[in-house]
Amino acid sequence: xxxxxxxxxxxxxxxxxxxxxxxxATVARLSAAPTDPNSPVRLGSNENPxxxxxxxxxxxxxxxxxxxYYNRNDVxxxxxxxxxxxxxxxxxxxxxxxxxxMLEMTAAALGKPGxxxxxxxxxxxxxxxxxxxxxxxxxxxxxxGKMGYDFKAVSLAIDENTAAVYICNPNxxxxxxxxxxxxxxxxxxxxxxxxxxxxxxxxxxxxxxxATTTAAPLVKLRKNLIVSRTFSKAYGLAGxxxxxxxxxxxTLAKVAKHDIGASPSYLAAIAxxxxxxxxxxxxxxxxxxxxxxxxxxxxxxxxGLSYAEPSGAFILFKAxxxxxxxxxxxxxxxxxxxxxxxxxxxxxxxKDWVRVSIGTKEDMDxxxxxxxxxxxxx
Numbered sequence: 001x002x003x004x005x006x007x008x009x010x011x012x013x014x015x016x017x018x019x020x021x022x023x024x025a026t027v028a029r030l031s032a033a034p035t036d037p038n039s040p041v042r043l044g045s046n047e048n049p050x051x052x053x054x055x056x057x058x059x060x061x062x063x064x065x066x067x068x069y070y071n072r073n074d075v076x077x078x079x080x081x082x083x084x085x086x087x088x089x090x091x092x093x094x095x096x097x098x099x100x101x102m103l104e105m106t107a108a109a110l111g112k113p114g115x116x117x118x119x120x121x122x123x124x125x126x127x128x129x130x131x132x133x134x135x136x137x138x139x140x141x142x143x144x145g146k147m148g149y150d151f152k153a154v155s156l157a158i159d160e161n162t163a164a165v166y167i168c169n170p171n172x173x174x175x176x177x178x179x180x181x182x183x184x185x186x187x188x189x190x191x192x193x194x195x196x197x198x199x200x201x202x203x204x205x206x207x208x209x210x211a212t213t214t215a216a217p218l219v220k221l222r223k224n225l226i227v228s229r230t231f232s233k234a235y236g237l238a239g240x241x242x243x244x245x246x247x248x249x250x251t252l253a254k255v256a257k258h259d260i261g262a263s264p265s266y267l268a269a270i271a272x273x274x275x276x277x278x279x280x281x282x283x284x285x286x287x288x289x290x291x292x293x294x295x296x297x298x299x300x301x302x303x304g305l306s307y308a309e310p311s312g313a314f315i316l317f318k319a320x321x322x323x324x325x326x327x328x329x330x331x332x333x334x335x336x337x338x339x340x341x342x343x344x345x346x347x348x349x350x351k352d353w354v355r356v357s358i359g360t361k362e363d364m365d366x367x368x369x370x371x372x373x374x375x376x377x378x
Contacts, residue, residue, distance in 0.1 A: 043357040043367055044336040045238075046172075046202075046313040050288045050360070052236035053281040056274040060267050071266035078269040081276055082244055086216050091249040094256055095269070099201055099230035099243030101262035103127035106197055106226065108258035110163040111136040118157045118165045120149055121344035122316075124172040124199065127164075128342070136163065140344035147308040147316070148176035151186040164195040169215070170202050173340050173355040175310035177206050180213050187218050187225060195251070198227045202312030204234035204282065205289050216246050223248045226255070231268075233313050234285055235275045240268040289313060293358050299368050303377045316340065319354045319375065326354050326374060333370040 032051055034042065063074075075095055083090040096102055103126045110117070111134025119128050121140040128138045139157045144150040154165060169178045187196050198215040206213060216227045226247040232238035242264045245252060264272070275282070293310055300307055300317060307317035319326045323339040330337050338357070340350040356367060372378065 040334040040336045044338040046357045048236035050285045053275045053278040055278045056271040059274045074266040074269040078273045094245045094252045096262045097241040097264045099228040102228045102245040105255045105258045107131040109255045115163040123342040124168045125342040147174040149178045151182045168199040170311040174308040175312045177311035196225045201230045206311035231272045242268040242272045314357045316355045329374045
């Protein structure tokens with residue numbers, strides 16, 4: 001203590017400042033990796049490797065000690081901000097812990113014996129699997145020639161017992177962006193008794209501007225429509241669990257009856273609100289995603305691998321060997337990838353396809369090197 005007190009004040013302040021900078025840098029490095037130190041390179045869960053808004057991080061640290069209060073006001077403030085962003089009144093917004101609860105709640109509201117839901121194969125299965133648990137059935141419609149939605153086929157699959165049509169845009173796991181004009185025509189002309197659910201978890205990452213591709217404005221024209229979004233992907237807030245649904249208040253109220261307390265935490269709401277305001281970080285993340293995605297596609301072309309045209313946080317490609325075998329060999333290299341899901345009756349057709357999430361360029365170089373090794377490419 002005596003030695004420290006003898007140090008000139010400016011030097012002491014400089015030392016403290018340097019320590020703070022080093023500590024902050026260390027925290028930043030730690031926060032950029034999973035909490036599990038033994039985690040493989042995670043290219044299977046569509047997590048954002050580029051991080052989230054530094055303004056959101058500042059706000060979280062500022063208010064973290066308020067965790068002993070419920071702080072519902074922060075969720076309300078987020079809803080107000082989201083309503084302004086979407087151009088609707090707050091009662092058109094329902095905030096949840098990630099977008100998954102919107103899918104689960106919708107399934108609970110509509111699923112029953114005799115009812116069916118129409119969706120694409122391959123396609124994201126969270127809503128459809130939950131719908132089956134409530135007694136409903138699934139009517140699969142095979143994706144089109146370019147692995148995108150065939151809305152004519154979807155329309156033909158609808159019958160008097162169809163409760164909903166589930167559309168993930170861009171589709172997961174194919175990654176293909178729906179034709180905007182066809183999607184909007186389908187939404188506005190589908191039978192009114194059918195709820196159209198459009199999951200836009202990855203839409204910010206498409207090269208076409210969000211304003212020109214989103215179905216959200218149509219909630220003012222079609223009452224039986226829900227559009228869901230998440231902060232887990234482009235915004236990089238997966239671990240905080242924050243998302244929302246957009247829809248007519250009556251439609252959201254019907255679904256919200258099955259909300260089992262899936263409201264986001266106050267810290268998640270604060271982080272999401274700051275992230276919405278920090279559009280510069282969002283655009284930086286989108287740019288990084290698109291650059292790395294294009295880089296991987298060029299390497300796939302060089303290796304002669306077929307793939308679906310991606311617009312999301314992942315690429316579905318034809319490995320040419322059984323996907324389970326490919327996945328195991330990748331895990332042996334400490335790299336995690338995903339097998340296709342939601343394939344319905346097309347299991348055999350997609351048995352040698354693999355979905356890889358977009359990571360950093362360094363992550364993807366590891367993946368590409370391992371792929372060449374596994375497939376015997378040069």
